[in-house]
Amino acid sequence: MIGDSISMEKVCYSVGGRRILEDFDFCLERGVNRTILGVSGAGKTTILKLLLGLLQPDSGRVCIGDVCITGLSETRFLEQRKRIAIVFQGGALFDSMTVGENVGYRLFEAGQLSVRAIERIVLEKLSFVGVEQAVNLYPAELSGGMKKRVAIARALAADPDYIFFDEPTTGLDPIGVYNICNLMQKLQAEGKTTLMVTHDLITAFATSERFTFLHRARMIFEGTEAEMKESDIPEVREFLRPTEESLFV
């Protein structure tokens, strides 16, 4: 069983000579659904990749439960890592596989369950997200909203404790946004902990209790929706209510 938090301590990360994160501290406690906010290009996706061990920090530590994963090989922290799933920005489905094969992919790879058992899980997860009728279709045959739902079903297949969502509602119409928010709330009610990165405030406020605001490589705010709305930090105020002055920033 994973420990009860995922954390970053004093993480620095640069790419192409540009500092993306500077002494970044972060904690996702089990059971506290959180959103990381920040403008486009701020480094939100980078944070998720660091938490998953897909990127290594230049300095600082990333811990999953009690295990510091920084510098560990993937196989060494796989036991911890498999308690976390991610729904990538854009879905990242395999185009050459059907929806069902996409959702069952990791279970087939793990080779621990029979084909029948995997098929049952695939249908259960697809039905949870409301697209079981698409099981034999290919990603190219789906709408954007359906792709996102299939990507969520795929993330759920391994029954993770934590689910990361990278911009799950970007590009969806209001009904699509509502559907995804609803799904996230259903997962939370089942005891999953969600971490979302987004710049979409409607989705953020509908699904999260706490918020982390990233600006110029640093966390400049951490707190509840009410605290954020009352914040006098200029960047936070501007993000919530852009003004004409924002045009010249």
Ligand SMILES: Nc1ncnc2c1ncn2[C@@H]1O[C@H](COP(=O)(O)OP(=O)(O)OP(=O)(O)O)[C@@H](O)[C@H]1O
């Ligand atoms: N492989 C790379 N090489 C060079 N720069 C990169 C690379 N990957 C990311 N970056 C830069 O790092 C910064 C942070 O990227 P990241 O994808 O984490 O931003 P983001 O906050 O998720 O943005 P968005 O909201 O647009 O998805 C961006 O400015 C990006 O241009």
Ligand SMILES: [Mg+2]
């Ligand atoms: Mg991103």
